[in-house]
Amino acid sequence: MSKPSRATAADVALAAGVSKWTVTRAFTPGASIAEHSRERVLQEAAKLGYRPNLLARSLTTKTTNLVAILVDDFANSYKLPVLEVLTQALQAEQMAAVLININQHFDHLSAILDADQRQVDAVILVGTDFKDEALKLSTLPASRPPLYVLARESTIAHIPAVSCDARISMAAINQHLWAQGYRRPGFMSGPRSLSTALGRKNHFMAFWQQQAGTTVPELAAGSYDHRAAAQALRAYLQQTPTAERIDVLMCENDALAIGVIETARHEFGLRVPQDLAIVGYDGDELAATPSFNLTSYRQPLQEMVATLIAMLKGRSEARSINLPGELIIRGST
């Protein structure tokens, strides 16, 4: 009475004078149905405001067109464009994204189990990694939804990842820094994860070791948070005499780089890039503003997302892929 319950296929069938199976067919692209009865059905459906219940459909088709997106790092403003591009690309494929917030109350495992119960078609880890939880992965039911990692190299065998090529990008950055005359580089790292073994840090450090025998000091922020970056820089500057300091700091991403610039300038009065040059990674829009004017390596976000979606739609083989991005040179180096 007060809540007019939704019209069902049976209601439409009655109104259109056909069986409910014919109604389903009218809403199934490519189904075998006479043109005149499809029109009749759609007309009645519109009149009754009928739209197929996707829950019921999913129950039999075993596909929900839902993808879970796991995010654990809301302090990093680059997550916003990632979410934007990802949701738009999914929606273009008639899919939708369930955004799951990973934090101390809700870990990766709970999130995957939860997503699994909701029968999502896939789980995408966005710029996050399992760390030591990787081991627990084996406790997951064998029938869990397929996992993918976006914008971070996968540390877990058999889990495909789409990321920006660390080797190529670091080569471009190092070439630029070397050409600019920098000789005392430092590296600021984010969360410690197993992936560092393959990641940006190692490629960066290997270059300087080979090229000049330099051991690059690591400033460990511990997380991709500008406050953590500030803290790590503070610690380094306080315990390092001016003469021995690095002349350029490569930051694992833009969020760190921005924290570093802020702290270097306003807390230590350093000029960027004269006293300390800074390089970021991601290509966050914020870093492009005149205040920061940060040299950064832009990740090919659109292509990465397109590649990932091709995988999960089965249009392309699911395996880890590294794509090249683009070095954007600005005033911070």
Place this chain on the structure above:
Amino acid sequence: MSKPSRATAADVALAAGVSKWTVTRAFTPGASIAEHSRERVLQEAAKLGYRPNLLARSLTTKTTNLVAILVDDFANSYKLPVLEVLTQALQAEQMAAVLININQHFDHLSAILDADQRQVDAVILVGTDFKDEALKLSTLPASRPPLYVLARESTIAHIPAVSCDARISMAAINQHLWAQGYRRPGFMSGPRSLSTALGRKNHFMAFWQQQAGTTVPELAAGSYDHRAAAQALRAYLQQTPTAERIDVLMCENDALAIGVIETARHEFGLRVPQDLAIVGYDGDELAATPSFNLTSYRQPLQEMVATLIAMLKGRSEARSINLPGELIIRGST
């Protein structure tokens, strides 16, 4: 064989030597079931990796514990903390959020219909509004999921909104500006929506009209985008002689304010706050950094979200509510 299909309640029932209805009861809090058989069932369920299929459950219970979150403004970095707080609060209630990207390919109406087909329990419009689409709302089926508006006043009758109180916040800001000696204020507005009739702009302008008979010029950015803000400021400064310019600019949110600061400083060489003072709105973390050091009005995000969730869980009456925030005075005024 290759894909071990999920265990169902019937499988667990067989293993535990009970009927499938007993299995359901073991997973239903407060159901009538003997303790020993509950344990037996849970034990077998664990062994088989069984977890109830939420799709099937939702089909009969008519509740999905899914909420659609509609976002149309990914350029505004304040959306990230909003999403963080919102998803966390939902997850604490065993709910999950479907993030829907509103853009030129996918408008509000399509999003609501889509969410409706997925049987979401509610739709939350985050800091967005219908504008002229409000009219089309009547074309929605009467049985659509309940709509809520977060962080924006609702322009549509009967749709509850939880927002930051514009009257109180603007009074605090105006009092501060007046006390600081500013007398020639300007106002930068974002998207034109019907809600402006009730919103920040009118409260701001009304004060200056009453207090000093001043008509406040409006700099219309058209959207909450720092580039649009830059453009609007540029247009204003270029056509206004220095002597006639405003001495303080109230921006409808922090994203605009940041664009304004950037442009004023780096493009026009203006000092903030000496040549032009700036006030923002939201309390975005980014605005707190030394580079911007923006005076802003912090929205009570946690409380707003808690209030909204109380409404949609039916714990509190669903009606529009305005909550007070807090003026944070920094160096930009």
Place this chain on the structure above:
DNA sequence: CATCGTTTTGCAACCGGTAGCAAAGTGCGG
């Protein structure tokens, strides 16, 4: 040990669709 109230369990029906097959309808050649 019969009786009665209470807890626990089983069952038929249903939620709203889809798969796959069988029956009915249609058009065309001979």
Place this chain on the structure above:
DNA sequence: CCGCACTTTGCTACCGGTTGCAAAACGATG
């Protein structure tokens, strides 16, 4: 006007749970 192939429609069964009621088991009481 019949037979055949092809299109269209209807139907049974099922997806994996939940609802609400009836039957069974339990346990205390007289």
